[in-house]
Amino acid sequence: MKGNKMFKASIAAAMTVSMVGLQAPLAAEAAEGDFDLTIMHTNDTHANLENAPKRATLVKQIREANPNNLLLDAGDVFSGSLYFNLFEGMADLELMNYMGYDAMTFGNHEFDLGSSEFGHQALADFVQNAAFPFVSSNVDFSGDPLFDGLQNNVYTADFGNGEIYDGIIKDFNGERVGIFGLTTEETASISSPDAIEFTNYLTAAEEAVAAFEAEGVNKIIAVTHIGYNDSAQFDNDLLLAENVAGIDVIVGGHTHTALTEGQVVVNGNEPVVIVQTGQYNSNLGQIDVTFNAEGVITSTEGETHPVTLHKVSDAAVDADAAALLAPYKAEVDEFKNVSTGAYTEVFLNGGRNEGGVRSSETNLGNIITDGMLNTAKQIDPETVIALQNGGGIRASIDVGDITFGEVLTVMPFGNSLAIMDLTGAELKRALEHSVKEFPKESGGFLHVAGMEFSFDPSQPVGSRVTSANVISEDGIRTKIENTESYKVATNTFTAAGGDGYDVFAEAYADGRVSEPGFIDYEMFVDYISELEVISPMLENRINPTVPFKDISMKDWEFPYVKDLYYRGIMSGTQLDTFSPDQNLTRWQAVTILTRILGLNEVDAPQSPFTDISDLPQKRQNEINAAYAAGLIQGTDAAGTKFNPKANISRAHFALLLNRVFENINGDFEYDENAPYQDTAKLTAAEQEAITMLYYHSIAVGYNGKFMPSQNATRAEAAKMFSLFMPYTVQ
Numbered sequence: 242m243k244g245n246k247m248f249k250a251s252i253a254a255a256m257t258v259s260m261v262g263l264q265a266p267l268a269a270e271a272a273e274g275d276f277d278l279t280i281m282h283t284n285d286t287h288a289n290l291e292n293a294p295k296r297a298t299l300v301k302q303i304r305e306a307n308p309n310n311l312l313l314d315a316g317d318v319f320s321g322s323l324y325f326n327l328f329e330g331m332a333d334l335e336l337m338n339y340m341g342y343d344a345m346t347f348g349n350h351e352f353d354l355g356s357s358e359f360g361h362q363a364l365a366d367f368v369q370n371a372a373f374p375f376v377s378s379n380v381d382f383s384g385d386p387l388f389d390g391l392q393n394n395v396y397t398a399d400f401g402n403g404e405i406y407d408g409i410i411k412d413f414n415g416e417r418v419g420i421f422g423l424t425t426e427e428t429a430s431i432s433s434p435d436a437i438e439f440t441n442y443l444t445a446a447e448e449a450v451a452a453f454e455a456e457g458v459n460k461i462i463a464v465t466h467i468g469y470n471d472s473a474q475f476d477n478d479l480l481l482a483e484n485v486a487g488i489d490v491i492v493g494g495h496t497h498t499a500l501t502e503g504q505v506v507v508n509g510n511e512p513v514v515i516v517q518t519g520q521y522n523s524n525l526g527q528i529d530v531t532f533n534a535e536g537v538i539t540s541t542e543g544e545t546h547p548v549t550l551h552k553v554s555d556a557a558v559d560a561d562a563a564a565l566l567a568p569y570k571a572e573v574d575e576f577k578n579v580s581t582g583a584y585t586e587v588f589l590n591g592g593r594n595e596g597g598v599r600s601s602e603t604n605l606g607n608i609i610t611d612g613m614l615n616t617a618k619q620i621d622p623e624t625v626i627a628l629q630n631g632g633g634i635r636a637s638i639d640v641g642d643i644t645f646g647e648v649l650t651v652m653p654f655g656n657s658l659a660i661m662d663l664t665g666a667e668l669k670r671a672l673e674h675s676v677k678e679f680p681k682e683s684g685g686f687l688h689v690a691g692m693e694f695s696f697d698p699s700q701p702v703g704s705r706v707t708s709a710n711v712i713s714e715d716g717i718r719t720k721i722e723n724t725e726s727y728k729v730a731t732n733t734f735t736a737a738g739g740d741g742y743d744v745f746a747e748a749y750a751d752g753r754v755s756e757p758g759f760i761d762y763e764m765f766v767d768y769i770s771e772l773e774v775i776s777p778m779l780e781n782r783i784n785p786t787v788p789f790k791d792i793s794m795k796d797w798e799f800p801y802v803k804d805l806y807y808r809g810i811m812s813g814t815q816l817d818t819f820s821p822d823q824n825l826t827r828w829q830a831v832t833i834l835t836r837i838l839g840l841n842e843v844d845a846p847q848s849p850f851t852d853i854s855d856l857p858q859k860r861q862n863e864i865n866a867a868y869a870a871g872l873i874q875g876t877d878a879a880g881t882k883f884n885p886k887a888n889i890s891r892a893h894f895a896l897l898l899n900r901v902f903e904n905i906n907g908d909f910e911y912d913e914n915a916p917y918q919d920t921a922k923l924t925a926a927e928q929e930a931i932t933m934l935y936y937h938s939i940a941v942g943y944n945g946k947f948m949p950s951q952n953a954t955r956a957e958a959a960k961m962f963s964l965f966m967p968y969t970v971q
Contacts, residue, residue: 274534276416279307280462282518282526283314284494285348286333287321289521290569292553293336294562299525299551300340301559307529309413312341315494315517316348316424316466319364321635323573326649329354329363331370332569338372339562344409346376346422348466348494353654355433356733361387374400376422376464378407379445384436396421396452408449410458416532419453421446423465425495427475430741431632431684433734442467442476443484450487459536463488468496469504469517482506482513489538490530493517503528503546512538514546524550577646583769586776587938589638590967591651595808598631599682602783602800605651606634606688608775612768613658613761614690617730620757621660624728625711626691628671630735632684633761637967640937643769652762659736661745662753666723669706670744677702679785680807685740688783692721695784695794698807707786732761776938779804779963789819796821798956801963808966810836811959821956828853828860828885829955830897831873833962835863837969838901842866850875850883860885872900891957892927892949895940898961899930902968909933917947939964 281303283296304310314337319325324332337345355361365387368375382388382405391405396419398410408421423446426439446463453461467476478493486509499519506513518526527549531540540546589605591598598606606629614627636650663671675687676696694709710718711727721727731745736754738746748754769775779800787806792799798821805811811833814820835842842862846869853861864883867873876884889897903909914920914928915935923931931947934940939961942948953961 275539276413276460276532277307277309278413278416278418278460278530278532279303279310280490280492280516280526280528280530281310281312282464282492282516282528283522284466284492284518285317285497285520286314286522287317287350287520288319288325288330288333289322290324290332290336290566292522293333294558294560294566295556296522296525296553297336297340297559297562298556299553303525303527303551309416311343311411311418311420311462313420313462313464313492314342314345315464315492316346317350317494318345318348318367320350320353320653321521322653323577323646323649324569326653326655327572327576328569330367332566334367334370335565335569336562338370339565342371342373343411344374344376344420344422344464345371346464346466347380347424349425349428349432352428352432352434352437355435355437356657356737357433357655360435361385361437365391368405369403371403373402374409375405376408376420377405378421378423378449379426379440379442380424381438381440384438396449396456398456408452410453410456417456417458417460419449419456419458419461421449421453421461421463423463423467423476423481425467425471425476427472430739432739433737442481446481446485446488450485454487460532461488461536462490462492464492466494469493469498469500469515471496478515478517479504479506482508482515486511488513489532489536490528491515492526499524499550500548501550503541503548505541505544505546512541512546514538514541516548518550522553525553526550573646577644577649579645581643581645581648581766581770583643583766583772583775585638585640585643585769586774587778588640588964588967589777591634591637592967592970593682594970595680596804596963596966597682598634598688599684599686600631600678600680601686601804601807602688602779602781604777604779605638606631607690607780607782608769608777609634609652609761609765610688610690611777612765613730613732615768616658616759616764617660617728617757620658620759621728621755624660624691624730625713626668626689626727627730628735629688629731630684630740631682631686631688632740633732633734634688643775645766648762648766652765654734654761656732656734656761658757658759658761658764659731659733660755660757661729661731661736661748663727663729663744663748664723665709665721665725665727667744667748668721668727668729669709669723671742672696672706672709673703674742674744676705676785679705683740685742690782693718693782693784695786697786699786787819788817789813790817792819792821792956796956798959801960802956804963804966805833805959810962810966811955814955819955821954821959823955824888824952825894825955825958826885827883827887827889827893828856828864830889830894830953830958831867831885832860832863833958834872834897834901835866837962837966838870840866840870845869848883849881850885851881853883853885856885871904872897888952890949891940891947891951891953892923892931894953894958894961895930895934895949896927898939898965899926899933902933902965905969909936911936915942915947917942917945919946920949923949934961937964937968
């Protein structure tokens, strides 16, 4: 065990990327016996390779400036883009070999192919062809013969490339550094490891530290895929740092957390520094640490440690790396542009965060489950319901022609169809599990077809679902009864108990699940290619209760009000009143926009408007922020009047949304104006704005008219804001 030491602070200026390269850090003069080490790190890249040649440039520059260096990956290289669908990790590996990674641990997504036809063959090939070792102290591969001879249950300095070790020891001119790996135990329920098993992370980490210290190694790095602050039920980096003494640096992944400062946890008076870069090859992490002779980090600054997240997209392209990527990119580019033969008239929302697929009904979730149910009924006509886990929907689809590339990006895992035979009571248990985290995101949040259900988020977990109905093809609703049996389609991942669905795992174990073998993206393509029109909407399939007594599920505005209410975007005029037919005022529109865009109204400069002083200060701040962002203008020639309490017309509302749209997405380009009968005399700017709303199906008018001079109601605004939300994410 390391002795308790007084540790000094050292000052390290962040390294910055420029057109000419990296500036060397300003380091404090090292004391005699000190050892400086630079750790470069990545995590959760998920086959996002377009900027990998830029990452290679950064790696070369940092290595040149820092002779004692490591390059580590904390897992989840697999799954997430066409590069993975087409090459199953080998494209990533060629770039990683070129960059000279020193070690990698396994993420949960490395095990996604376990239930496929060839099992973990792609992962075994990935390991064998790596020009670096893998560290994994809590994963047991012995149950899978594909890994025979690849796993070495030792902590050693005598390691080779293309093999798996509990831990390795790297030597820097006599300074030895121990590196071990951990993978979340949750992998068993959120991926498809099959015969591969996972042990307790704390026990494994304690054994790793003891093994290194027995070899005289006092500088220890844990490369982990357990999450920075993930569920304590399983594992996370904060708990690891608090509970296992002797670790110096935790290079993390899994939660996609971009830590702009190294988080310091003090264990036994010695600092443990946690770092993580975010996701999708956006950043290359760098931390420069100084160890004293006893292996204690002396370069912390209180509760943090200086780190740098180098923005990969800002770096120059490494020509040799680009040449390696080129043949893979050519195949990806060719394939992703092949049309499925389907065209969507609306944006299909597969995004994350509030209003996304992990916490809300979305139109993409609806059409995916519709397609699944359509296929399942052809196989077993008794199938009445389909379920899709939100975590299995990975991207959105833009308006226009739908390509195979878009589809495979949305559904990269190639999950197969499963048909479960469940009781109503089991189905309700599953629905309770689906909404237990609401309004927080959950990969297990279920999208549904052939049914609807309501739940009350204010109630305790396990007692939230208030009603659940099967909906027949002709629209007849029938209450789901506990003792009745229902045929329910889903994917094999979920049917086998993925995302914690123990109730499905029980049915699977009972032999009540059939696997016809149809692949998710193939079912989706088959379904959408047969549709004449693709314009799915929110349909109140999933209904968290709202407190408003003046709207009900039967009202057309209900799904949009519900959506904005739970995003914290739009509230009622009173606690229990929404006032859907009340006109929207100019200040109300601005308030909603500032919430949607997350504008910093507190620090916004003063606007020129002289007629807002009688509003509450928060409303004034919001108007100032919207003006500073270029979203609103004055109503008079001098530009000093805002008329905050005036009603906003539909044409003006369109102008407001179009300014936001172009601010985020660039100029809106179109060939013809929207085909409304009453917009010809409007200004060019108004016609463009209305056409933007029409083109994106945000507003469709009434009987061929837009009614531009009519005031926008709160109900109309709720619908347009809800449908507009996906276009506000950069």
